[in-house]
Amino acid sequence: MGILDGKRILVTGVTMDSSIGFAVARVAQQHGATVVVSNFGRALGITRRIVNRLPEPCPVIELDVTDADHLAGLPAALGEHLDGLDGVVHSIAYGNPETLLGQDFLTGPWEDVAQAVQVSAYSLASLAKACRPMMSGGGSIVGLTFDATVAWPAYDWMGVAKAGLESVSRYTARDLGPDGIRVNLVSAGPLKTLAAKAIPGFEQLESAWGERAPLGWDETDQEPTARAVVALLSDLFPATTGEIVHVDGGFHAMGL
Template identity: 35%
Template sequence: EKGLMQGKRGLIMGVANDRSIAWGIAKAAHAAGARLGFTYQNDALLKRIRPLAQQVDAEVLEPCDVSDDDSIQAVFDKVEETWGQIDFIVHAIAYADRDELKDTYVRTSREGFLRSLEISCYSFTAVAQRAVPLMSEGGSLLTLTYYGAERVMPHYNVMGVAKAALENSVRYLAADLGNTGIRVNAISAGPIRTLAASGIGDFRYILKWNELNSPLRQNVTIDQVGKAGMYLLSDMSSGVTGEVHHVDSGYHTVGMMAVDNAPQ
């Protein structure tokens, strides 16, 4: 796919380490010729991210806490100063307090609910607002979601509610920004062992379940999400917006797998 993203400049938000989904997308974008910038949540993460950013010749590396409007604005000021315009943004950010992901949804606290919705849903809208002036030639915004938005998954709880809101915000943003040539889409990734996923109770069981009950009978990798990301970020998907694209080995299509699929 070399050349697919040639000349495109994009900001990758949400790399925590080399297991991050955002890193899978960044590697694919770099391989396809894109120029990249990165944001990281706080200084504690910088020593992990700096070598990754260097590996893909990053041209921007800025802190950004998406719960802080000034912090988001500062990043976009930096992007404008460096590149002027930008072609794509990957938003791979979510947060819920660990306590909210252990037990049942019904116990969700008001504070935990608001925090999760703010970081996991509103931040994408806040980012989109700042992206618009830098995408006067059009662009592509991509966020990450999970099947727990559509159906109940164990312990996903308030994150499922936040992802449902995020998926609908993808559709509203797509409608709002379509006439400016900005496309807005999401990838609904199957479960992947990452830092964020480690907060979800029984995650190993969820991984195993998905492996056994998906048509492809395997879990997806960050590289597979990265490759699918290139479709949504590049002109290959110029006719696509408001879409939630599943990269989940087909798991979401299945009601029940045949008995002969069961482990013997």
């Protein structure tokens, strides 16, 4: 038996098989879940090919979390494949190069910052609101963050967006708690994903993690992060919400 036997899970933001979302979908299926994944635009075709690499090929729906029509139509789109939802994975973030300057944080243009905050933080609340009607029996929403308690080299306004995401998760947990819906985040160490390639100085983060994480850190292995997400999707944490679980080899707890 798997810890997600009988669970119906939506995993958003699956593009490549190197993405955290893909690893979550794979581990969720291995633990018995029925999975639907989402993406949008030009990446949708890639996602439809990538899901064939999962243990069980699964449906792919189009979902742009900044599009009100997509959000309004989400229950109907999911209803073609599932009769309800037990879990949702928010694996969505975006910041264009103007938000990842790696040099002068103060020059980030508001229009680009606003987009990063909408896609990376506000979308958690938007997605939760859209999925809420399908989670009548309660459930779990899990998002992915990168420790926003400190300033990182090069991460700049995306770091601010992640701080917003962490705050949004707490308020969403407050409002959905009476419905029996838990909202938590997993804070992963640096992983070699498509998104990571856009971060100037990412190699600097990788080298620091390898030196300071007491458990060590493999930036090519999404499995530990995926397992944590799946655990939070399961019924093993029935009284945990508004939490951030670190999967970073212990880096966050270390000083010099």
